[in-house]
Amino acid sequence: MSDSRTGSAVLRNKRDATRYRILVEVAERQPAVSQREIADAVGVTAQAVSEHLSDLVDEGAVSRGGRGRYEVTKEGVDWLTGQTDALREYVDHVSTDVLGDVAVETALATAEVTAGQRVTLSMRGGVLRATPTDGGAGDGGATAAAVTDAAADEDVGVTDFEGLIDYDLGTVTAVVFPPVAEGGSRALDPQRVRALAADHPVVAVAGTEALAAARAADVTPDVRFGTVAAVEEATTKGLDVLLLTVAADLSAHTDRLRETGVAYEVVDATTTDR
Structure with missing residues (x-):
């Protein structure tokens, strides 16, 4: 049996493909077999069917009875089964490994x-x-x-x-604050953060200071890791995002947002803005 990734001989050899189809037609019609009906079903001449049947009889894949009576032998069934199994493996490969990765x-x-x-x-x-x-x-x-x-x-x-799917991209509201050495989360107004979070379906925190700021505001973040990619994905799927980040990490997010055409704004939520 050939490798399923290349298919059986039925796919690679015209003669074997015709023999396969003729054997299937014989098995379906036996024992009274009309060569004309098989020719019409397979798309070859009656003479071609007669010649293939003669070869199949000589090879022991088909037994001939009286006039117009044929049956597939055990050897013929075994060959059909082997080719069918190879075809099935090939079809499974195409469906799973090829088509499964194409535009689905x-x-x-x-x-x-x-x-x-x-x-x-x-x-x-x-x-x-x-x-x-x-x-x-x-x-x-x-x-x-x-x-x-x-x-x-x-x-x-x-x-x-x-x-085309008709929907708007989400937007990003970035709350930026200093690193821990310059006040960290303590520089933010928890009430302001809480109010902003209530208006955004997704809250992302970039770094430990941002996580502490969210907790101080009694906000549970939706994203804690890989925020650059996560914020981009959420907005491109139509969700508005509140991003809490220290100033040093802001550019990594905004550079990605500019590349994808997502709008963003930076707001001041420090304690001096109460």
């Missing part, structure tokens, strides 16, 4: 979705959502085809995209 995104189903069904795509709460549709563009202006079944609130794979 994950969305959250808002209702029951069946593989092959068209869905409307929308971005809500930072999550791509898929809603069953009749094939129109839908409110979000974008549709796709589901590649998996899913119940409501389950993840569903989507591909074959049409249109």
Whole structure:
């Protein structure tokens, strides 16, 4: 048997591909076999079917009875099984390792979705959502085809995209304060931080001083690590972010935001701003 990554001989050899299809047709019709019907099903001439059947009989893959009566032998079944297994492995490889990485995104189903069904795509709460549709563009202006079944609130794979998802990028409000040697979190007004956090669905803290500032304001941060990438991802999915950071770390965030076209502002929340 050939390697599943290259497929079986059926995919690489025209003669074997024809023999495979003829054997399948014989197995489906046996014992009374019409060579004309097989020729029509396979897409070759009746003469070609006759010649292949003669070879298959000589090789022991098919047994011939009376006129027009053929049956696939155990040897023929074994060959069919081997080729079918190789084809199945190859198809699994293509589906999982090749197509699985090509233009398939994950969305959250808002209702029951069946593989092959068209869905409307929308971005809500930072999550791509898929809603069953009749094939129109839908409110979000974008549709796709589901590649998996899913119940409501389950993840569903989507591909074959049409249109654009209509949503606004989030924005970033950066609260900047000095490092610990110059006051750290104690330089911030906890009430001001708390009020700002209430207006932002995502709170990110960059560094230990920022974590201390959030705790002093009785705010639980959503992001503590990898804040540069996390803030960018959240905003590109439509979420507004409150970022607490010492001044030295601000440029790393703003440089990334400028690259992605995300708007941001720096606000003063020090105790002198009460």
